[in-house]
Amino acid sequence: MSNNYDIKDINQAEGGRRRIDWAEREMPVLRQIRERFAKEKPLKGVRLSACLHVTTETANLARTLHDGGADLVLTASNPLSTQDDVAAALAADGISIYAWHGQTKEDFYWAIDKTLELTPTLTLDDGADLIFRVHSARTDLAPGVIGGTEETTTGVHRLRAMADAGKLLYPVIAVNDAETKWDFDNVYGTGQSSIDGILRATSILLAGKTFVVAGYGHCGRGVAARARGMGSRVVVCEVDPIYALRAMMDGFDVMTMDEAASVGDVFITATGVRDIIVKRHFERMKDGAVICNTGHYDCEINIPDLAALSTSVREVRANNDEHTLKDGRRIYLLAKGRLVNLAAAEGHPSEVMDMSFANQFLSLLRLCREGRGLQKKVYTIDRSQDTEIAAMKLATMGRKIDTLSAAQKAYATDFASGT
Amino acid sequence: MSNNYDIKDINQAEGGRRRIDWAEREMPVLRQIRERFAKEKPLKGVRLSACLHVTTETANLARTLHDGGADLVLTASNPLSTQDDVAAALAADGISIYAWHGQTKEDFYWAIDKTLELTPTLTLDDGADLIFRVHSARTDLAPGVIGGTEETTTGVHRLRAMADAGKLLYPVIAVNDAETKWDFDNVYGTGQSSIDGILRATSILLAGKTFVVAGYGHCGRGVAARARGMGSRVVVCEVDPIYALRAMMDGFDVMTMDEAASVGDVFITATGVRDIIVKRHFERMKDGAVICNTGHYDCEINIPDLAALSTSVREVRANNDEHTLKDGRRIYLLAKGRLVNLAAAEGHPSEVMDMSFANQFLSLLRLCREGRGLQKKVYTIDRSQDTEIAAMKLATMGRKIDTLSAAQKAYATDFASGT
Amino acid sequence: MSNNYDIKDINQAEGGRRRIDWAEREMPVLRQIRERFAKEKPLKGVRLSACLHVTTETANLARTLHDGGADLVLTASNPLSTQDDVAAALAADGISIYAWHGQTKEDFYWAIDKTLELTPTLTLDDGADLIFRVHSARTDLAPGVIGGTEETTTGVHRLRAMADAGKLLYPVIAVNDAETKWDFDNVYGTGQSSIDGILRATSILLAGKTFVVAGYGHCGRGVAARARGMGSRVVVCEVDPIYALRAMMDGFDVMTMDEAASVGDVFITATGVRDIIVKRHFERMKDGAVICNTGHYDCEINIPDLAALSTSVREVRANNDEHTLKDGRRIYLLAKGRLVNLAAAEGHPSEVMDMSFANQFLSLLRLCREGRGLQKKVYTIDRSQDTEIAAMKLATMGRKIDTLSAAQKAYATDFASGT
Amino acid sequence: MSNNYDIKDINQAEGGRRRIDWAEREMPVLRQIRERFAKEKPLKGVRLSACLHVTTETANLARTLHDGGADLVLTASNPLSTQDDVAAALAADGISIYAWHGQTKEDFYWAIDKTLELTPTLTLDDGADLIFRVHSARTDLAPGVIGGTEETTTGVHRLRAMADAGKLLYPVIAVNDAETKWDFDNVYGTGQSSIDGILRATSILLAGKTFVVAGYGHCGRGVAARARGMGSRVVVCEVDPIYALRAMMDGFDVMTMDEAASVGDVFITATGVRDIIVKRHFERMKDGAVICNTGHYDCEINIPDLAALSTSVREVRANNDEHTLKDGRRIYLLAKGRLVNLAAAEGHPSEVMDMSFANQFLSLLRLCREGRGLQKKVYTIDRSQDTEIAAMKLATMGRKIDTLSAAQKAYATDFASGT
Secondary structure: OOOOEEOOOHHHHHHHHHHHHHHHHOOHHHHHHHHHHHHHOOOOOOEEEEEOOOOHHHHHHHHHHHHOOOEEEEEOOOOOOOOHHHHHHHHHOOOEEEOOOOOOHHHHHHHHHHHHOOOOOEEEEOOOHHHHHHHHOOHHHHHHOOEEEEOOHHHHHHHHHHHHOOOOOOOEEEHHHOHHHHOOHHHHHHHHHHHHHHHHHHOOOOOOOEEEEEOOOHHHHHHHHHHHHOOOEEEEEOOOHHHHHHHHHOOOEEOOHHHHOOOOOEEEEOOOOOOOEOHHHHHHOOOOEEEEEOOOOOOOEOHHHHHHHEEEEEEEEOOEEEEEEOOOOEEEEEHHHOEHHHHOOOOOOHHHHHHHHHHHHHHHHHHHHHHHHOOOOEEOOOHHHHHHHHHHHHHHOOOOOOOOOHHHHHHHOOOOOOO | OOOOEEOOOHHHHHHHHHHHHHHHHOOHHHHHHHHHHHHHOOOOOOEEEEEOOOOHHHHHHHHHHHHOOOEEEEEOOOOOOOOHHHHHHHHHOOOEEEOOOOOOHHHHHHHHHHHHOOOOOEEEEOOOHHHHHHHHOOHHHHHHOOEEEEOOHHHHHHHHHHHHOOOOOOOEEEHHHOHHHHOOHHHHHHHHHHHHHHHHHHOOOOOOOEEEEEOOOHHHHHHHHHHHHOOOEEEEEOOOHHHHHHHHHOOOEEOOHHHHOOOOOEEEEOOOOOOOEOHHHHHHOOOOEEEEEOOOOOOOEOHHHHHHHEEEEEEEEOOEEEEEEOOOOEEEEEHHHOEHHHHOOOOOOHHHHHHHHHHHHHHHHHHHHHHHHOOOOEEOOOHHHHHHHHHHHHHHOOOOOOOOOHHHHHHHOOOOOOO | OOOOEEOOOHHHHHHHHHHHHHHHHOOHHHHHHHHHHHHHOOOOOOEEEEEOOOOHHHHHHHHHHHHOOOEEEEEOOOOOOOOHHHHHHHHHOOOEEEOOOOOOHHHHHHHHHHHHOOOOOEEEEOOOHHHHHHHHOOHHHHHHOOEEEEOOHHHHHHHHHHHHOOOOOOOEEEHHHOHHHHOOHHHHHHHHHHHHHHHHHHOOOOOOOEEEEEOOOHHHHHHHHHHHHOOOEEEEEOOOHHHHHHHHHOOOEEOOHHHHOOOOOEEEEOOOOOOOEOHHHHHHOOOOEEEEEOOOOOOOEOHHHHHHHEEEEEEEEOOEEEEEEOOOOEEEEEHHHOEHHHHOOOOOOHHHHHHHHHHHHHHHHHHHHHHHHOOOOEEOOOHHHHHHHHHHHHHHOOOOOOOOOHHHHHHHOOOOOOO | OOOOEEOOOHHHHHHHHHHHHHHHHOOHHHHHHHHHHHHHOOOOOOEEEEEOOOOHHHHHHHHHHHHOOOEEEEEOOOOOOOOHHHHHHHHHOOOEEEOOOOOOHHHHHHHHHHHHOOOOOEEEEOOOHHHHHHHHOOHHHHHHOOEEEEOOHHHHHHHHHHHHOOOOOOOEEEHHHOHHHHOOHHHHHHHHHHHHHHHHHHOOOOOOOEEEEEOOOHHHHHHHHHHHHOOOEEEEEOOOHHHHHHHHHOOOEEOOHHHHOOOOOEEEEOOOOOOOEOHHHHHHOOOOEEEEEOOOOOOOEOHHHHHHHEEEEEEEEOOEEEEEEOOOOEEEEEHHHOEHHHHOOOOOOHHHHHHHHHHHHHHHHHHHHHHHHOOOOEEOOOHHHHHHHHHHHHHHOOOOOOOOOHHHHHHHOOOOOOO
């Protein structure tokens, strides 16, 4: 089945390869896994359909899975996130891939369907689009699937709802929830790359600006910390009182979006929920407001509402559309409301994807080995896998840490000692 | 049974009362609970033995429990943490209490035993000393106890080990693990109050100093953040690779205590484990190093090791003992290795104890109502209780937040929508 | 003339001595100066009247001046800043001193007048009270005075006005303006010690609070940074557009005091100007607002305005007075509007005073040597003195830095090289 | 003379115009100046040779000067900093310009010489290359020049040396030293844009990295703050003890470059001095070290030294050259050692250039009006100009600040009041 592809331009392969190598430098944990399993080939016989942002880091995961023995087809998990040179490099190196930057909705689902022609035994998702496709249009494939993995908070949330409703057709491992994933790529990865995307799309000075972050989950927390680090005054909007309170204690301002709309200079959504910024918010924004999204889907900002208020739209810079409203105010929408860190920058840095994708590989390996014995539920990752990945990572960073002696371990749970 | 007490000086009651009132200003959630249950008296018939740091915040909890109908006896959870004026105020106001600053070990256990004379139906712990006493010396009381609560990470850790070993004699609610407790008082409370304790005991400039934090759990994280906020360069020592990695990503230096010992100016332990700083560390510390502990017990710094190396000890300031070593170097031990935030400052600020103690009250209420149906295990708090407390707190801070519409809630778990 | 004193209690000398020694640990630059000049006695014959906050650091300066040969009389530069145990230690060790905590205005000037009985050849000021006294009440002494030094921004500002007006009677060195003073003790010293004072007087949680800083000069900047470091949201009030803009770029909120009055939880003034917080501000403050001052004089907060609005006043904690207003709101004034860092905590940490007082000593030495040749103007310190002090300080901190090679030095000013 | 140009491609004009307009949005102060002086045309008759980074902000300055009546020729102040679309837009709109990205050294000086064909009456410099050219190769022009302005720290430093040596041939205004320039564009502008350049050239995760900043002047301070804001551990190298001490107090690590070489992951120079990173440093760097420069010239990193150690060089990403050393280690040099913020990103954000260029315009206007009366020295800007620009800026940001009453002003210099 391999070696078929539909990409933008195979001639970009060389540049893509160089960038994939560059990313590989910062992915030492995945590299160790690749070196080890390239010999053992534990994924031999696996047919894997994968739907991921096609970035240099994903390319390294794909290489690792391929070297581990899997038969693999890859497609994009977002219409605007594919890096075409990377897709070219993968195709040129014999990995089947259907992905290009700027897909239409139809292209997007066509490509997902192409990956399903593999008749997968495992699925890999980033946002659950592929697994939902199996559950809606290709339920015939489900019995043959041993299990799947999911990379995002948004996807895991929905898969849990699906499992609770008794509608999940095969076991799924929530890679997202690994500590070495969730607490790192969602926080430090999304934090930095979202700022990076905003800067590339606008080149505005963040110092002195009021920066509104909707959502103070893992991603929102990362973005808020980095926006402050660049000198912005940060306002957080939340629906969860505990998260809102934490934002307060972290020194941020907390208000409703109705209040924030009129004070913000830059807005970013990171909620996993739709309609966070809607008509009434656009109506009270300052002239020149910049808005973007770093949540998985593009419905957090209600773009039809914005379009309805606008008399004209023009691209003033790459990934930066000026919407002129009837009253003359201008609102700048970045990356058409798609993930600003992937569409306007390069997504999460390799250093964090190193751990996320090590978790992906080990989870797929676990499914391959134990999947038939699992239930149709969402599983989490054992902390021992997390700990091992973190230990490998620290070692590659040249850091040593302490270890508990037997006496110390005993003490920590010794209910006979006291005061 | 009430009205008996053993405290330092009843004449300090008036000053204590003023300070308790001051704390009450910043405990609006507990105040609302008190106002409500003072009428309902849901704890009528309860006999509660409580072992807590005797601070102004604890006094407010005691008043709330008392007004809620409980028959209450209070003792201290640490020999050095009692605020004598607060103890006086409570005693003068008719609450039974056995606690004074500077107890010996014998005093400490004598006082615990006094609270057990109440034949409690509920126990309340901060560090599990009282509950361990029941399990070791007074197992005769256990059948009469409906349940207990525990306030600290250290205590919960041990009680879980006890339950796992099948040795727990009645159900315990891990108040510590409530998000509105753990993520707030352990982080922001310990963070600020530990810095406060160090400043009161030393008055040193933190800017420009190398500040070593052992342990990057909730408490350590709070301390590290605040030390940086005061201008220190922070070094973290850890045994957990995931926590160590997080410390790196948060911009801190990470090393072993063996490495840190020679570069640190100030050391603080927050691990829940003993022997974090021992002989070989003292041997390589700089002249003038300041060491302290903010973990629950006083064995994180091995004080006998330090004593064995010292030729003389003198108190240079309150809560600050100069140990002169054989080679002439001087090491300054704060608060004799006891919780520096409680012994040298005033413990967690009222604002966070407000939520922790609201959780305590509601957990005791739950035990009172449902306790007989619970197993001999460690229970966590429902997130709904957490959310309610956070919402009350935010409201008292004058903050409004967003709420999800029904359509948004449906969307968040709608596995039919996508990309 | 020496050996006369008027202090609170000579029996506190031993405790004072221990604390002075403690401070001396962190004053290695001044110690080196002391060791060197104790032999040379370059101040032999000098009669020095000094008006300074009587703290452990000042005591070390006094000892250094005394060992350097000066005949010295010391008084306090603020009615509430004297540490009585320090005054006792100095008196016991033979230094003439007139200072105690809690002076009345009459006491304050009486004590200044006592120091002038020395018929000084040099004066040393912290706030210019002594030098103003010479210029108003004791102009007869001026011809005998070779010169003076001034420690504060406020004092230097006024002395410059005085010199501009042709009314300055002898040369003054603006020690405040030394980089190793102004950029360190005003920023890091005031920053930390003001937070310290607020915590000792209130024990409130700073995280989550709105903290209003009036004035974004050196002191205000330090306080704002530390308040943020403790988790507060910081609002800056300014009159200088450049400073206000810098506060914005540093990520703080900027507004007028009229706007800030209703949003602040804690207010601190650091302006050098009177009437920063007045009647109309008190009228709109939240119930429970905490107000304090860290500027030199106690008129930045208009206390008579507050008193006129209040129906009762009581001390709820040390250095914390509750003012209950007619409408029931309560406002808490710390340290009666005096320097909160000195009155409620211990003033600037020794580490920064080390450099400030090294500058004082070297400036007095310069006046002693060159004073007769100077004009009746305000002089600044040579950058070479600053650089030397900084280099000594770094060395004592165990830090090495780079040095420019001759080629590099030449390059830096080589207008023949380019692009 | 106008309308002649030598640029890359006039067809890029439209894209350039859109980006210039985008920048103009964030330059409201310059826009107000432009609107005012477009009517008055106060620069009528001026012939201005200008050597500046050709960015969207410079284009707005050029438009303002042009509309103010000046006859203007523009060239680039760095071979790699020209944005070709901007050059095209200016040329298309009738402004004479000789600049393109990727000039050779010969091109660079040829272009400067072209601007001098205008026989300027004023010169405008960013790095002093043009003015040095006048002083070396075209001294014949000097008598006709009324004065010049200089934008950078590096340039001002050398011009002061030149003036001190009696070699400056006409008056120069040090625009760099304006508070609204130096304290803003050097700090916040260089800070953010250097990070931006590093991210665009590498996409590495800054969190967890050790980031070495050489130089803690205005630029270095900005970079250090932003690197910390992105989660890096920052090490500062300095030659000035005062600056080094300030870095320590700001919580950074301070060491020599010899020490830092082996611990750094990313290195950036911001010193204005050559040979900051040389052979012995490359020899001890970690495999994978990233090095770049944000100082004015490209000699801060000794590139010939690096080349001599390398066996091969290849471009792994845009502006990112991999140097493989003989021992196999790889060092990544960004932007060939040229200003990383200009060569790999877009230079200082418009918001700060707004003030810098307002200062440029007003300084040129002053020279035009008063220049003949000035001496051949380096002049600073009056604080009143600074204050006015800051006030305009704040107003455009929608911020109001306090003003001193007459009574308050009087108090601030009233040496009769006290204590």
